[in-house]
Amino acid sequence: MIAATGIGWRIGGARILEEISLEVGAGELLGIIGPNGAGKSSLVNILSGVTRPTQGRVTLKDEDVTRLSSTRRARQGLARSFQTSALFDGLSARENVRLAIQAAGAAPFSPFRAASGTGAETIELLLARVRMPGKGETMARDLSHGDRRKLELAMALASQPSVLLLDEPMAGVSAEDVDGLTEIIGEVRDSGVAVAMVEHHMHVVLGLADRVAVLHHGQLLAIGSPSEVTSDDRVQQAYLGEAL
Structure with a gap:
């Protein structure tokens, strides 16, 4: 339903993202994790049309939307939330x-x-x-x-929407509300919507995601099932610490 191919983004000489390729299918939830500054929100901004990449392309339902505004993408079935309440x-x-x-x-x-x-x-x-x-x-x-x-x-x-992008939907939420939000997001995915979610609550990501993408220093370090990602030595060293 939505895919990024070879996405790169630079500001002056600073590399924010480099060669990011991933996709999310209908009825699938992709969790996007990584340390602070890994480029997670930057990727969501590029997927949603808030930011235009310096290389690569974004497709929405097989149509190239790289140069389309966020408003045009919304008209074609994409919705998103932001880190801070809007x-x-x-x-x-x-x-x-x-x-x-x-x-x-x-x-x-x-x-x-x-x-x-x-x-x-x-x-x-x-x-x-x-x-x-x-x-x-x-x-x-x-x-x-x-x-x-x-x-x-x-x-x-x-x-x-047919595609929903969520940027840290649990940020600042009390523990008692996390389970309710998790349930709602799971129901949205189960209704056939393609969901990509940036989230720091690891138990939420591992419990909801069909696949997990790990960003590190603006690059895609690993992508796969939750069990594959959590057992990856590179992910352990870069983000998760000791084996889960």
Whole structure:
């Protein structure tokens, strides 16, 4: 569903990424791990169109989208989340989801269409999907950090994406919310969406991922099943420490 081929990115003389090639299929979850500064978020930015690579190409459903903007990629079925929360804090949870549904439609912000009538049933289904029934009227700024992350997932899913990129979805989330988010993301993958997820919680990655890609100093150190990656000597030395 999405693939990177020979991706490289340099800023001046600094090499951020070099010769990264990977792909994610429908109904597959690829975990992306590595030390801080390995280039994980940079790769997600390139896959989503926020950043253009200096070499290589990105394909989305077999179409070359390397030069397409993030907006164009979103129209073609790609959605993503960011490390830091990106919500409209002055709006309710329901209104945040409503805006996401509007943005995914044709003529998304037409002045001739009432925003209040946008997808009321769909909004409630999305909130229920991320375990937030009954919280639609809560202002985004008043939600717990775990619920803010869930709301971001609901907004990402509003466009019915075929590819979902998640950049540290568990960052800052309390231990009791991690299991709930893990379950939601697993259900998204099981629905047939291709998911690529950057995450530092190793038990989440090893429990969810079909395959794991390890980045180190901007290069792809290893890629394979969780058991293959965790038993790789190079990965042990570079990232995981002693054998798991």
